[in-house]
Amino acid sequence: MHDQAETLRKLVLNSAGGQLLDKQEEPQKKARVITITSGKGGVGKTNVTVNLALALSRKGLKVVILDADFGLANIDVLFGIVPKYTLLDLIYDRKSVYEVLTDGPENIKFLSGGSGVEELIRLDRTQLRKFVANINILDKLFDVILIDTGAGLSRNVLSFILAADDVILVTTPEPTAITDAYALVKVVSRRDHKKHINILVNKAENMTEAENIANKLCVVSEKFLSLKLLKLGYILYDENVTKSVKLQKPFALYDPRCQAAKCISDIADKLFSEQAADSSQGTKGFISKLLSFFGA
Ligand SMILES: Nc1ncnc2c1ncn2[C@@H]1O[C@H](COP(=O)(O)OP(=O)(O)OP(=O)(O)O)[C@@H](O)[C@H]1O
Ligand SMILES: [Mg+2]
Numbered sequence: 001m002h003d004q005a006e007t008l009r010k011l012v013l014n015s016a017g018g019q020l021l022d023k024q025e026e027p028q029k030k031a032r033v034i035t036i037t038s039g040k041g042g043v044g045k046t047n048v049t050v051n052l053a054l055a056l057s058r059k060g061l062k063v064v065i066l067d068a069d070f071g072l073a074n075i076d077v078l079f080g081i082v083p084k085y086t087l088l089d090l091i092y093d094r095k096s097v098y099e100v101l102t103d104g105p106e107n108i109k110f111l112s113g114g115s116g117v118e119e120l121i122r123l124d125r126t127q128l129r130k131f132v133a134n135i136n137i138l139d140k141l142f143d144v145i146l147i148d149t150g151a152g153l154s155r156n157v158l159s160f161i162l163a164a165d166d167v168i169l170v171t172t173p174e175p176t177a178i179t180d181a182y183a184l185v186k187v188v189s190r191r192d193h194k195k196h197i198n199i200l201v202n203k204a205e206n207m208t209e210a211e212n213i214a215n216k217l218c219v220v221s222e223k224f225l226s227l228k229l230l231k232l233g234y235i236l237y238d239e240n241v242t243k244s245v246k247l248q249k250p251f252a253l254y255d256p257r258c259q260a261a262k263c264i265s266d267i268a269d270k271l272f273s274e275q276a277a278d279s280s281q282g283t284k285g286f287i288s289k290l291l292s293f294f295g296a
Pocket of ligand 2: 045046047069074149
């Protein structure tokens with residue numbers, strides 16, 4: 001079969017740095033699924049997601065972003081790219097997974113959620129099976145799947161948190177952001193007290209401020225919720241972030257040597273040095289968990 005989808009499949013494989021292999025030779029690779037979330041809105045999730053994607057891509061990893069903030073098309077705006085298709089086209093079998101992936105900068109691909117994430121609840125079994133088969137293809141194409149969520153704890157967001165291998169919980173030094181982050185940890189701990197939640201303090205004035213906040217969250221969470229948080233690091237407050245957002249260019253591209261870009265590069269190193277890559281469950285585990293949370 002040599003239709004448009006097949007051509008695209010080859011394109012995606014090639015541009016993702018992969019090679020077309022025989023069925024038997026296909027590696028049993030599993031993508032690591034990382035959900036980026038926060039208690040309070042506007043703390044920097046989308047900036048963390050796109051710039052972390054760039055930093056990981058520069059480390060040689062194949063990265064895809066799923067924009068699961070269905071209210072606002074965040075990722076598109078920060079990349080300054082308008083995608084042709086969204087998750088909705090995949091769900092309703094109008095397009096294949098190869099077609100719904102949009103090219104971002106430096107080999108990154110992204111998939112816009114649109115209202116597709118909420119549609120998941122309404123699919124029948126056959127539609128779901130097709131959808132899952134499609135998403136499972138991502139395992140072979142990518143090393144990392146980054147999921148940018150909306151703020152707060154809707155059922156959708158909680159599902160993406162619980163289904164992921166790792167969670168990056170973004171907060172700022174503002175007391176409201178910290179208490180909202182703690183509230184999120186509290187809800188998650190009731191469902192899974194072993195969840196890998198990585199604390200990232202964004203817009204920090206300095207390292208000490210960030211460390212104090214992360215330490216406090218860790219202590220309180222362990223004491224009252226019996227959940228061990230992981231300290232992922234911090235990103236300094238940097239005017240270059242605001243400037244880059246206005247230009248619709250990720251700061252790691254706008255100025256790779258700015259303070260925020262250095263911080264995100266350290267975070268990428270930490271994320272992929274400390275935890276074993278084979279700890280990932282791949283998309284099969286992720287999707288089956290996700291669907292069970294959606295009540296499918
Ligand atoms: N390290 C930083 N230094 C300075 N400004 C920052 C930094 N990180 C984020 N910002 C500012 O905060 C704004 C919000 O960031 P972003 O859109 O990434 O947050 P968000 O958590 O995704 O928001 P939402 O909850 O609405 O999805 C950005 O437009 C940028 O101006
Ligand atoms: Mg956002």
